[in-house]
Amino acid sequence: MKAKLLKISIAVFTFLAFTSAVSxxxxxxxxxxxxxQLKEM
Amino acid sequence: MGVMSYLGEKGELKMGNYIEKILSFYQHNVEIDKDQDAILRYGLYIFISGMMSYAMTLIVGYILGILGNVFMMMVIVSILRSASGGAHCESMFNCALFGTVVTNGLGWIAQELPLTGKVVFSICSIVFLFGIWAIGKYAPADTPQKPITSTEKKYKLKRKSFIYIVLWYMGVGMYFVIFQRLHVFMIATAFGVFTQCFSITQLGYKIWAGGDYLIEKLRFH
Structure with a gap:
């Protein structure tokens, strides 16, 4: 359960990082x- | 050491330490490689600094009784800034504090201005024209931390900025046409658009750098 929640939060922070990278x-x-890793975006 | 210094320098270090602690917690519990670690660290910085900026600005806005104005300004600035870019302060705390002062200052002025058609539409139209000029000349305005080098990306972001400012201006006009009344948010959002468009100009970068310098001075005195 803990690992699952951590993976979900990683997905959320990764999404934030990607949206910030494209803006x-x-x-x-x-x-x-x-x-x-995000410079090519 | 003053309160500013405590909140600023130590707070900055503490924030960095917290992020490192959160990252090591992830590393101990979930398998993440070097690339994922770098992206997660960046995402955490964006999330925590964003929360800090929003919280500081909205709390002050609530205390001053201008929460609505401040919130609307932040929303409009966030949307426009994602496309047009703009000046930033050198640290997380400076950025949050500078944003808090500017947003609440302008939110308060918006509240105090007389809510007449002449005032509202003069401000909105001047801001719109200024915004079109600023975006046409400077957008997207990047930062040394995140340079924008691709011509295609620059073109896309500039076009998006134009679309956002036109939508805002149309939104203000449509609100008046549909509801037949004025709202203080019209002035507040206009100030938000102005702040954002000003932050992409050369003078805007100088003002932001000046604000940064001033906060640093206050922190160390």
Whole structure:
């Protein structure tokens, strides 16, 4: 159960990371350094 | 060491530590490779800094009795910023604090302005024209942390920015046509659009850098 919840939360944070990567910059918050893995997006 | 310093510098370090702790919790319980780890770390930063910015701004807005204005401004800024980009402060705390001051300041001014047709439509029309000019000239405005290099992506983001600002202006007009009344959110959203469009200009970047510098100064005094 714990692993399942953690996997769901990973999916949520990954989705957030991808949506932020395709947008011009983060919406209202601080813009952290974009990781190499997302630079091609 | 002042309160600002405590909240800023230490808070920043603490936030970084918390994120590392969360990541190590994930690493111990779920199998994640190096690539997933980097993406998860970025996602966590975006989520936590976003929550911090929204919470700080909305709490101050609630205390000042302008929660609705502030919320509407944040929504419009978030949508437009995702396409047009704009200036950011150097740290999570500075960004949240600067956003809190600007959004609540403008939200308060929106509340105090007389709600007449002349005022509302003058502000909205001036902001719309300014926004069209700013987007045409500067959007998408990137940051050193997230440079936009692809010409195709730049074109898409600029086009999206134009669509969003036109939709906002049409929305304001349609609200008036349908309900036959004015609303303070018209001015609040106009200020949101203005803030966002201003943040993509050269002067906007300078102002944001100035705000960043000022917060840093306050933190260390």
């Amino acid at each position: 011009a910059c983060s919406t209202v918050s601080y813009q952290p350094e974009l990781p190499e």
